[in-house]
Amino acid sequence: MLQEMLKDVVRTKSYQNVMYKNPFLFKDKIVLDVGAGTGILSLFCAKVGAKHVYAVECSSMADMAQEIVKQNGLSDVITVLKGKIEEIELPVDQVDIIISEWMGYFLLYENMLNTVLYARDKWLVKDGLVLPDKASLHLTAIEDADYKEDKIEFWNNVYGFDMSCIRKQSIMEPLVDIVDQKQLVTNCQLLKTMDISKMSAGDASFTAPFKLVAERDDYIHALVAYFDVSFTKCHKLMGFSTGPKSRATHWKQTVLYLEDVLTVCEGETVTGFMTVAQNEKNPRDIDITLKYSLNGRRCIVSRTQHYRMR
């Protein structure tokens, strides 16, 4: 997984470009790296002239990061702190910049956003930078007959036995997978934008309306969510998208299969609301509710479906 993330060049090169192409942001600044992992982001910051970088990592990877900093001769610029953001002490009162790669699948699954917001409120100087500072969730719809058959309808006949009770559970589980842009049937709709420099932790739970317009006559088997992040304080806007029209990342996309196959004609709209919330019993889990309706020539549907990422 560690290697998979580093080898995700969309992810790692985006951060590298933000730093290498905007040294003016980092020159003589104090940086806090939240969830540093191998320390790669801290190394980038050190290279472009940060005064000091505090790399905080709570897993045993902190020991590796420490060794890597030393091997690369940057021990005087980067301090690795092993521990939780909520528990560590910094030798400074404030930091100028917080960097983090906190995003999870579906942006919000098993993410470190709350930790970043905590660090921001505790350590970031007034008007300091959070990088990235914007994250947006998007929704679209796809034709996916073969894969739905393979993943969901599979349970209706397993070596001659009826396992449809597992089908019921399986359709409630969002599937993290790569979607081919040829499968897109509708436009892509912005659901929610989060301003990491201002938002509160509660803003990660929300209900947002959507309206997806069919761009051709086709079937819709699933809605698909994905996210973008941006670094708006760079010399020019930088960032990346994890959408199906962009180069694939290790985040892939998140596929929410629909109970019904929707038969849409070009120009018809699927409208509805998506609600996203932490599960109350298991705060690591995410509950997603989709209300959708289509009032088309070939197909009239109105339904609510519940999903759970766990």
Place this chain on the structure above:
Amino acid sequence: MLQEMLKDVVRTKSYQNVMYKNPFLFKDKIVLDVGAGTGILSLFCAKVGAKHVYAVECSSMADMAQEIVKQNGLSDVITVLKGKIEEIELPVDQVDIIISEWMGYFLLYENMLNTVLYARDKWLVKDGLVLPDKASLHLTAIEDADYKEDKIEFWNNVYGFDMSCIRKQSIMEPLVDIVDQKQLVTNCQLLKTMDISKMSAGDASFTAPFKLVAERDDYIHALVAYFDVSFTKCHKLMGFSTGPKSRATHWKQTVLYLEDVLTVCEGETVTGFMTVAQNEKNPRDIDITLKYSLNGRRCIVSRTQHYRMR
């Protein structure tokens, strides 16, 4: 993972064939299914005339298995018991047959062998059947320059930084992956055969010698372990292999990268010993030690490497 295992047709069809082609083994017999999962093996047994099947599953999948048994009208033949083999009670004193799909990666990683042996000693009638009853571990050697470069040497230069301390850790981690049979440089050597109907739990820790003979001039980057299982009590011998010459399974193969690249000439031998043992601190982990030496025309090497599956 559940679907991946069911869709592994080598795995599931092998068990199905054992049952469907040997109904004489199951007719009017009491069967215990250890780690039943969805209950698929119990369903197969019920179909071929078992008198009664006790399907034991400790995870919440037991509830699904219960529902599946009911949906398929087999509630009078299959009883699903939710719990650990060590803790459940059976309404009978003995069973005639124990079936289980207990094998993990590298045969022994996160496996249920000890549970099967416990069930055998507690519940199986004298001269009862354990299916499968034989499992063998094998070793071979491969050329794997590209992948070793990609997976291991990667750490020497990560976006311009030296992370070779992670390389050291990474080479100690056996890699579960599909090996192409074209990569094979030597013969395949049987390391160890286990007789599930007779062995004790301690027999899963062992040291075995090996002698791999190069079948062409080539480089060796890794040794590769895999396993076979057999059902020797069928009308004719049945079973399957997870080796690189057989159809791929979800177990893939287990690749142990070597520190040195071995340059071998046809006919030269790599000899040594493999030791396999449970880790003392974390019994779920497996420690593997490889001692190997090559006294060839182009290359003289003698080394010991330690690996840990976790």
